[in-house]
Amino acid sequence: MxxxxxxxxxxxxxxxxxxxxxxxxxxxxxxxxxxxxxxxxxxxxxxxxxxxxxxxxxxxxxxxxxxxxxxxxxxxxxxxxxxxxxxxxxxxxxxxxxxxxxxxxxxxxxxxxxxxxxxxxxxxxxxxxxxEQPGTMAAILGLADEAVEQGCQQVAAGGDVVVAANYNCPGQLVISGSTAGITKACEVLKATGAKRALPLPVGGAFHSxxxxxxxxxxxxxxxxxxxxxxxxxxxxxxxxxxxxxxxxxxxxxxxxxxxxxxxxxxxxxxxxxxxxxxxxxxxxxxxxxxxxxxxxxxxxxxxx
The missing domain is CATH 3.40.366.10 (Malonyl-Coenzyme A Acyl Carrier Protein, domain 2)
Structure with a gap:
């Protein structure tokens, strides 16, 4: 480097x-x-x-x-x-x-x-x-990065794939993973206090x-x-x-x-x-x- x-x-x-x-x-x-x-x-x-x-x-x-x-x-x-x-x-x-x-x-x-x-x-x-591995992504708005990461880890602990994918700016983090994982993570993160959890119209789970x-x-x-x-x-x-x-x-x-x-x-x-x-x-x-x-x-x- x-x-x-x-x-x-x-x-x-x-x-x-x-x-x-x-x-x-x-x-x-x-x-x-x-x-x-x-x-x-x-x-x-x-x-x-x-x-x-x-x-x-x-x-x-x-x-x-x-x-x-x-x-x-x-x-x-x-x-x-x-x-x-x-x-x-x-x-x-x-x-x-x-x-x-x-x-x-x-x-x-x-x-x-x-x-x-x-x-x-x-x-x-x-x-x-x-x-081969269908998946999707969602934008999480209004939460600190650490809170989003913890929510993803909580869902992933249950066996679903979901990770933080795009750290776009403070308060805007895109998550990526299996369709089930993203659905569950959106629910968890909204309950945590996210202003919005928006599924994105993408063809897969990029950066996961x-x-x-x-x-x-x-x-x-x-x-x-x-x-x-x-x-x-x-x-x-x-x-x-x-x-x-x-x-x-x-x-x-x-x-x-x-x-x-x-x-x-x-x-x-x-x-x-x-x-x-x-x-x-x-x-x-x-x-x-x-x-x-x-x-x-x-x-x-x-x-x-």
């Missing part, structure tokens, strides 16, 4: 969103306005062997919810937006779940041509894991032990791919710490499938290490809102 160190007071952290930020018509403006983005979007179709950009520009919500489309689409949009801003030089980067792949491209760890097949393989492996079968498939693909030392620290989901070493980055990327996304802790660490401005690259503005809740004195926005 790269030691945590203070950076310039005005250091920019570039952050990349994950699955769920897609929308019909995504990246169309980028394609029309940026030559660099247009070249990358066209290259994506060639790499994948199907017309992803047509689905991004013209597809319906339902088309874009397919995991094999969603993950490549969000990744491609995010990287296209980054390359369209050549003056954007991050001091550090991070990505939420799938967004970590975009962050690795921005940091020079992966080339776009190498990263996109990994993203596609990850999507396929996760879809297969969802079919039920994704374990996806790791083997992704591990093979990762081992065949060249990872370079990072040009700037990458704050990874599994430990919210800065990394530049390729071997550590690979191990953390694989562990991410079954480990929680420590987004709250990642933003706190980047802020502590000098980031005062966070720039979101990708579809949507979800991460900007989370940053504002995690570190209210930081500024957060998106590229023009």
């Amino acid at each position: 790269t030691p945590s160190h203070p950076t310039d007071a005005a250091a920019v952290a570039v952050v990349f969103p994950g699955q769920g930020s897609q929308f019909p018509g995504m990246a169309r403006e980028l394609f029309e306005q940026s030559e660099a983005a247009r070249a990358l979007l066209t290259q994506a179709n060639d790499i994948l062997g199907f017309n992803l950009t047509k689905l991004m520009f013209e597809g319906t919500d339902e088309d874009l919810r397919r995991t094999d489309v969603t993950q490549p689409a969000v990744f491609v949009h995010s990287v296209a937006q980054f390359v369209a801003q050549p003056d954007l030089q991050p001091a550090m980067v991070a990505g939420h779940s799938l967004g970590e792949f975009s962050a690795l491209v921005a940091a020079g760890v992966l080339t776009f041509a190498d990263a996109l097949p990994l993203v596609a393989r990850r999507a396929q492996a996760m879809q297969a894991a969802c079919e 032990p039920l994704m374990q079968s996806a790791q083997a498939a992704l591990a093979e693909a990762i081992e065949r791919t060249t990872f370079s030392p990072a040009r700037c620290p990458v704050y990874q989901n599994v430990d919210a710490a800065p990394h530049t070493d390729p071997a550590e980055i690979k191990a953390n990327l694989l562990a991410q499938l079954t480990a929680p996304v420590r987004w709250t802790q990642s933003v706190q660490a980047m802020f502590r290490d000098g980031a005062t401005h966070f720039v979101e690259c990708g579809p949507g503005k979800v991460l900007q809102g989370l940053v504002n809740k995690i570190e209210p004195t930081a500024t957060a926005g998106s590229v023009a």
Whole structure:
């Protein structure tokens, strides 16, 4: 792990969103306005062997919810937006779940041509894991992280799979597990004092032990791919710490499938290490809102 160190007071952290930020018509403006983005979007179709950009520009919500489309689409949009801003030089980067792949491209760890097949393989492996081990997720609002963790442990002690999956911001934690486990945990956590416990419209139990079968498939693909030392620290989901070493980055990327996304802790660490401005690259503005809740004195926005 790269030691945590203070950076310039005005250091920019570039952050990349994950699955769920897609929308019909995504990246169309980028394609029309940026030559660099247009070249990358066209290259994506060639790499994948199907017309992803047509689905991004013209597809319906339902088309874009397919995991094999969603993950490549969000990744491609995010990287296209980054390359369209050549003056954007991050001091550090991070990505939420799938967004970590975009962050690795921005940091020079992966080339776009190498990263996109990994993203596609990850999507396929996760879809297969969802079919083998059905599950779901739920957002828990208005409880301390420790209270949510204790509620999950209480339900898990009864034999159901349920874990904390996404530490999004204080008072917002997503849990993941078997359908029965999530149902029971929502009841327990509402009784504990959660303001809301909202089942999410997702296809599986992401970032939980039920994704374990996806790791083997992704591990093979990762081992065949060249990872370079990072040009700037990458704050990874599994430990919210800065990394530049390729071997550590690979191990953390694989562990991410079954480990929680420590987004709250990642933003706190980047802020502590000098980031005062966070720039979101990708579809949507979800991460900007989370940053504002995690570190209210930081500024957060998106590229023009």
